[in-house]
Amino acid sequence: MGMSKGAETKEAIIREALKTASVEGIDGLTIGNLATKLKMSKSGLFAHFGSKEALQEAVMDTAARRFLDAVWVPAKAEPRGLPRLRALYRNWQEWMLHNPDLPGGCVLTSAATALDDKPGPVRDRLVSMQKEWQATIAKAIELAVREGHFRADLDCEQFAFELNGILLNLTFHQRLLRDRQAAERCSTAFEALVSRAASRTAQAA
Amino acid sequence: MGMSKGAETKEAIIREALKTASVEGIDGLTIGNLATKLKMSKSGLFAHFGSKEALQEAVMDTAARRFLDAVWVPAKAEPRGLPRLRALYRNWQEWMLHNPDLPGGCVLTSAATALDDKPGPVRDRLVSMQKEWQATIAKAIELAVREGHFRADLDCEQFAFELNGILLNLTFHQRLLRDRQAAERCSTAFEALVSRAASRTAQAA
């Protein structure tokens, strides 16, 4: 005996909602549209969540879980320090570019600009996710310092900060401008960031 | 004799629409809401544009014009090369952070993620604006090479690419995470970018 019937359809709803939110944005989700795609009634779908906001929260949670499973979990399996960091970057880039389940790109990324001025539980959830992610990256970088891959006085949060910018920029150039060189340029930027962190010469970083 | 009455109200509409789009996003614009704020009828406002899409196009055009006036025009007055580039960065950062007319941040930035999967004239306009802007930056960097401020083999488009990422990241950390150190971190990243471009040691950039 696996899931109850209700849990199964709820999962199917969220799966479809994620795909839609990827293209239309988290605010572009509508109950009716979703119900049509899943061939069920509006009210039947609605009953699983009780409100549109709750649906959005569920979508965000699932998006975060999938992101961590695809990007962080496999990276954590790599040896700590630079190898793990490189894996993290590689997986993250891959997540941004090629994700069959998210044809419109990363939901959390588009939500970041869509929700930045819209207070509420959905925004709150997103903010705490992003802060946690930034902290996770920073810790991975600290390990690289401890391993001796990076210089001891490196500002790890600054590194994490800039790394985030590279991936934001990747989405921008890839998805909006359809720049074929975007991934390559981002890899270049990442390598520059790494070599800046490795160099012993005093340099603000 | 200045503008006709119609042109004046049209300008007022766009001004208000820009403010709204800054907070709600370019897709969050609605004729009714806008009409209420300006104390006019929906139909009266609508008549100025003929369609919602045309209103959005007008908003995007105005947003771009204002951006260039605030960021590029004053930078162009600085001596070419590094000084001009620094002014460009300073003005750009200022535009992203403190803009009384755009309480929700840069409209073109939020539109970039909102429209990346929504084909149409509004998206087309945004794309060409962003490409032009990237080209403008690249040219300013080329001048810095010619002036001898940057090394001769610098990849100017790569520099422009990364610069864009810094400003995207600024918006992200400032507007979503409310990170007080965001501006400082971006300045640090910018200076690192500059020093990387200036150093004669061969380094992929």
Next chain:
DNA sequence: TGACAATTAGTACGACCGTTCGTATTTTAT
């Protein structure tokens, strides 16, 4: 000032929104 054009208002439309409610159906557990 009078006539004409430009601008605004008013009303209505069909479509879709999130949500509620009563009812039917199906799953689950005894």
Next chain:
DNA sequence: ATAAAATACGAACGGTCGTACTAATTGTCA
């Protein structure tokens, strides 16, 4: 198999959306 509980449906609600019309008002210029 049967009773209870979970799940899904259909219809309807009040709203808002963009847009199309006509009518009234206002600005413009000979």
